Amino acid sequence: MTTVIDLTHTIAEGMPAYPGTEPPKIEQANTVEKDGFAEKRISMFSHTGTHLDAPSHMLAIGATLDQLGMDHFVGKACVIDVQGQEMIEQSLLLSQTSLVDGCSFVLFHTGWSRFWGQEAYFSDFPVLSLGAARWLAQRGLKGVGFDAISVDPVSSTTFENHYVFFDANMINIENLTGLDALVGKQFLFSCLPLKLKDGDGSPVRAVAILD
Amino acid sequence: MTTVIDLTHTIAEGMPAYPGTEPPKIEQANTVEKDGFAEKRISMFSHTGTHLDAPSHMLAIGATLDQLGMDHFVGKACVIDVQGQEMIEQSLLLSQTSLVDGCSFVLFHTGWSRFWGQEAYFSDFPVLSLGAARWLAQRGLKGVGFDAISVDPVSSTTFENHYVFFDANMINIENLTGLDALVGKQFLFSCLPLKLKDGDGSPVRAVAILD
Numbered sequence: 001m002t003t004v005i006d007l008t009h010t011i012a013e014g015m016p017a018y019p020g021t022e023p024p025k026i027e028q029a030n031t032v033e034k035d036g037f038a039e040k041r042i043s044m045f046s047h048t049g050t051h052l053d054a055p056s057h058m059l060a061i062g063a064t065l066d067q068l069g070m071d072h073f074v075g076k077a078c079v080i081d082v083q084g085q086e087m088i089e090q091s092l093l094l095s096q097t098s099l100v101d102g103c104s105f106v107l108f109h110t111g112w113s114r115f116w117g118q119e120a121y122f123s124d125f126p127v128l129s130l131g132a133a134r135w136l137a138q139r140g141l142k143g144v145g146f147d148a149i150s151v152d153p154v155s156s157t158t159f160e161n162h163y164v165f166f167d168a169n170m171i172n173i174e175n176l177t178g179l180d181a182l183v184g185k186q187f188l189f190s191c192l193p194l195k196l197k198d199g200d201g202s203p204v205r206a207v208a209i210l211d
Numbered sequence: 212m213t214t215v216i217d218l219t220h221t222i223a224e225g226m227p228a229y230p231g232t233e234p235p236k237i238e239q240a241n242t243v244e245k246d247g248f249a250e251k252r253i254s255m256f257s258h259t260g261t262h263l264d265a266p267s268h269m270l271a272i273g274a275t276l277d278q279l280g281m282d283h284f285v286g287k288a289c290v291i292d293v294q295g296q297e298m299i300e301q302s303l304l305l306s307q308t309s310l311v312d313g314c315s316f317v318l319f320h321t322g323w324s325r326f327w328g329q330e331a332y333f334s335d336f337p338v339l340s341l342g343a344a345r346w347l348a349q350r351g352l353k354g355v356g357f358d359a360i361s362v363d364p365v366s367s368t369t370f371e372n373h374y375v376f377f378d379a380n381m382i383n384i385e386n387l388t389g390l391d392a393l394v395g396k397q398f399l400f401s402c403l404p405l406k407l408k409d410g411d412g413s414p415v416r417a418v419a420i421l422d
Contacts, residue, residue: 002399004281012408021250026407029256032271036370038411039232039268043254045240050406057250060243070215070418159247188213190401192416195261196237197223200249205403207281 007178007206008050009116011042016121016175019154021045046201050175052143052191055166057200058159062166065199070192072142072171075104077189077208079182083111085126090135104142105173105189113147113177122154133161137168145173145191145206173206182208218389218417219261220327222253227332227386230365232256257412261386263354263402266377268411269370273377276410281403283353283382286315288400288419290393294322296337301346315353316384316400324358324388333365344372348379356384356402356417387417 009015017023024044032038047053052073055062078099082088088108093100100106108126115121125148128136133151136144144151144165151161151172165172173191188209193202220226228234235255243249258264263284266273289310293299299319304311311317319337326332336359339347344362347355355362355376362372362383376383384402399420404413 002282002285004285006281006406008406010277010406010408032267032269037269040257040407040411041254042257042407043252046251046253056243058243058248066221070217071213073416074213074215074418074420190403192401192403192418194405194414195217195219195221195416196251196253197221200251203405205284205406207285207403209285 003210005178005181005208005210007176007208008204009175009177011044011049011203015049016117018047018149019122021047024048044203046196046199048203050177050206051201051203052193053162053172053174053201054199055169057166058162059166063169065193065196065202068171073192074188074190075142076102076186077105077107078103078186079107079109079179079184081183082108082126088126088128088132090129090132093132093135099184099186100139103186105145106136106141107145107176107179107189109179109183110146110148113179116177122149125149127153128161130160130164133164137164137170141170143171143173145176147176147179148174150174173204176206214421216389216392216419216421218387218419219415220386220388222255222260222414226260227328229258229360230333232258235259255414257407257410259414261388261417262412262414263404264373264383264385264412265410266380268377269373270377274380276404276407276413279382284403285399285401286353287313287397288316288318289314289397290318290320290390290395292320292394293337294320299337299339299343301340301343304343304346310395310397311350314397316356317347317352318356318387318390318400320390320394321357321359324390327388333360336360338362338364339372341371341375344375348375348381352381354382354384356387358387358390359385361385384415384417393419
């Protein structure tokens with residue numbers, strides 16, 4: 001029996017958006033009552049809600065979604081609990097080596113998903129130190145994920161962790177939720193993006209698949 | 212070793228759209244050169260490209276995406292070759308019972324994906340007879356899928372097969388591609404939708420996952 005656990009925030013008007021971008025606009029273009037079928041028109045940025053960043057998000061010659069193989073978006077993952085950490089140091093990661101071994105994705109439970117929809121969501125979430133990010137980037141991972149809005153502080157202008165991961169051809173998954181139930185576990189993770197031509201990122205339906 | 216096979220058409224401006232709707236508009240809102248990061252603004256209908264229909268697409272009281280459990284979008288699937296059939300009759304399905312048994316999704320390889328981008332894509336693809344659709348709807352499936360634009364002829368005004376499946380709380384996956392490599396096989400199929408509030412359907416990244 002396969003169990004699918006949703007790790008995704010709902011896409012809706014008024015949802016949180018990264019400072020400087022806009023939340024989606026969703027219009028009911030057709031209705032069953034009027035047209036015989038319901039259809040919506042969705043207008044949104046490629047980094048809306050629970051989404052992934054491709055290396056081309058910040059690297060002019062970085063891989064676009066099309067240039068990453070399909071297996072870049074599916075693989076074994078684990079969740080590390082980093083609640084209460086201001087900075088996620090390499091020493092914390094080293095203590096989790098046995099959990100991380102064999103994983104293609106490392107996801108971090110910051111606990112910030114509980115602030116989704118509040119001003120508190122945008123600041124003070126745990127962030128990897130540059131050393132910790134580099135340690136992860138050297139492990140041949142497909143990507144890292146956070147239940148927070150970014151892999152760098154929102155106040156960052158240098159985006160150091162983004163660059164460390166993009167330089168290693170990794171993807172970042174941001175704005176995850178529901179990670180609390182998976183702390184310390186290994187499972188099959190899927191964050192398949194929309195098949196956007198030359199995509200720099202995409203909203204995803206991130207899930208854990210447990211057998 | 213997990214292998215992920217893509218069953219999805221690329222989302223791009225100028226792609227085919229169901230007659231009466233519009234293809235997506237995709238604007239490069241930000242660029243690495245100008246802004247330090249690349250982001251696109253995507254405007255599209257909820258039934259763009261490779262997509263799924265929720266029962267609420269045509270039933271006023273039909274289940275929306277939110278109302279279907281996560282396991283409704285993932286499960287064992289098989290592909291039946293219906294190339295060369297004008298009408299897919301129940302007798303053809305009965306001859307495939309051993310393949311269909313134990314599957315949650317039945318996908319039909321019409322061969323029409325080779326006409327993607329051509330006028331020929333919109334007509335004359337194999338369609339289920341009403342009897343065949345009813346036989347499928349009685350099997351407790353999660354959904355059916357086609358590498359064609361609809362589960363009814365584009366000329367249909369009654370959408371009989373759509374209603375048979377929606378009445379059974381099933382989803383339809385339309386505009387699949389790449390099914391030729393999977394004919395006669397069973398595999399794990401995923402067509403997870405975007406988490407659209409009250410969604411009547413969603414573009415999906417449909418995949419086969421083989422162990």
